[in-house]
Every structure is written in structure tokens, then in C-alpha cells.
Amino acid sequence: MTNSFLRNFLIVAISILFIGFVTYVVYQVFTPSPEVPKKGSEERTITPVTPETTDLPIPNAPILSSFTGERPFIQMIWNREIADYFNIYRATNPEGPWEKISDNFPQSAHTAVDYDYPKDVELLYYRITSVDKVGNESEPSMISSIRIRNN
16 A cells, blocks of 8 residues: 555656646746847937047057069058058159048958059059048058069
């Protein structure tokens, strides 16, 4: 008699635990939770970042590290880690006038190719400036010259 009593007791106890577990799971799954706004659905006011709203230091000038000048293009490489964007300037004379040939070039592309350079010259000058998120522009890099080789 003891074995059958113990067996029945265990069956009832396990059944109660199982029913309690199932009830808990069903309650958690089917009970609505408090209304939580979905990501992106809540109303937000976004203040644009401008020099007036964020006072960032002016970035350092980049360093042009490599040039390749063979017709039909000139390739430039510089240290990209120092800023968010870069402006690239070109001139036919080291004193200028300087033409901005690329405006807000992204940091992810630390190399640029100039296809539209003046074809009637053999020597060109380049300099680059760093630009931060709010548009602060650094002083220009040192001027670098490149002699264009004919293929």
C-alpha cells in the first residue's frame, strides 16, 4: 500500500507542478503587456547639429601620404582617422588660386582620384582640409605637388 500511495502522491504533485507551469506560460504569452511604443514610432524632436549647438574643436590638417600621377588620373591618399570629412583643393601654381575639387569627401574613402585635372599642365598642386560633423574646416595640409607622367 505504501508504494501505491507514494506513486499516486508523486503523480498528483507532478501534475500540479505541470499545470502551474503551463498556466504561467499561457498567462505570459497571452496577457497583453503595457503599451510600449515601437522603435521609431515615438515622437522625437531632433535638433540638427550646427556650430551653434555643438562647439567642437577645429580638426587637424591631414597629411597627404601618397600620390600617383599617370594620365588619365591622379590618385591621392591621406590619413583619414583625424576627421569625418575632407575637402580637396587643386591649383596649377603653389600660390593659387585654389579650386575646391571635392567637398565633404567621406572619411571612409581615404583615397581620391582626380580625373578632371587640367590636361595641358605637367605639374599640379594639391592640399586637403579636414572637416568635422558640424562643418568646422581645418587649416590646409602642406602643399604637395605631382608631376603627371604620360603613359
